[in-house]
Amino acid sequence: MADFTSRNGGRPRRLVLIGPPGSGKGTQAQILADQLGVPAISTGEMLRAAVAAGSDLGKRVRRQMSGGGLVDDPTMAELVRERLARPDAAEGFLLDGYPRTEGQAATLEEILAGRGQSLDGALLIEVPEEELEQRMAGRGREDDDQGVARARLEVYRETNPRLVGYYQRQGLLREVDGHQPIERVTLDILAALGEAR
Numbered sequence: 001m002a003d004f005t006s007r008n009g010g011r012p013r014r015l016v017l018i019g020p021p022g023s024g025k026g027t028q029a030q031i032l033a034d035q036l037g038v039p040a041i042s043t044g045e046m047l048r049a050a051v052a053a054g055s056d057l058g059k060r061v062r063r064q065m066s067g068g069g070l071v072d073d074p075t076m077a078e079l080v081r082e083r084l085a086r087p088d089a090a091e092g093f094l095l096d097g098y099p100r101t102e103g104q105a106a107t108l109e110e111i112l113a114g115r116g117q118s119l120d121g122a123l124l125i126e127v128p129e130e131e132l133e134q135r136m137a138g139r140g141r142e143d144d145d146q147g148v149a150r151a152r153l154e155v156y157r158e159t160n161p162r163l164v165g166y167y168q169r170q171g172l173l174r175e176v177d178g179h180q181p182i183e184r185v186t187l188d189i190l191a192a193l194g195e196a197r
């Protein structure tokens with residue numbers, strides 16, 4: 001695999017993680033955040049926290065989330081714009097859960113351009129479908145129940161090909177086999193980033 005050098009100079013630090021629900025994106029984002037010294041930003045977690053806190057944002061997105069559908073683009077753009085403006089994200093970030101669509105990818109590009117920044121890469125974590133359904137059944141999150149997990153997978157199937165195409169055209173896409181032990185997936189990601197020792 002070709003080396004994956006940063007367009008922002010130095011090590012790649014502005015990254016998005018793409019993968020189906022249950023693919024282990026969140027787990028990898030946490031591990032990589034430690035290793036790369038940048039924050040892991042999960043839009044799903046931010047939204048769940050807002051719902052739990054009963055904030056205005058939470059009240060607005062609760063219904064959109066509970067059915068397994070996507071939260072609307074303007075709300076997501078605002079959430080991500082504000083989060084990336086925080087000081088801890090100045091030197092880099094690992095975005096987990098955003099963008100999910102080609103439109104969101106274009107929005108992210110605009111947000112970053114407004115800050116004089118650009119993305120270094122998009123990591124696609126791939127896992128076979130049967131494995132995903134098993135993993136989600138075992139996770140026990142409220143929105144993983146019954147039909148909701150399936151609905152989220154369905155949304156992913158619909159939106160992901162164009163998102164992936166978008167990053168492929170930009171030469172930013174790197175694919176990693178997510179159907180392996182956690183440490184192995186991390187090593188493969190680091191190798192894809194040209195970070196492996």
Ligand code: ADP
Nearest residue numbers: 021022043044045065068069070071097098100
């Ligand atoms: P998973 O990766 O397991 O699908 P997440 O925690 O990333 O779960 O997201 C949970 C829910 O939060 C999604 O089903 C969706 O309703 C909402 N959400 C998260 N990120 C986005 C996004 N980028 N655009 C729209 N909705 C989102």
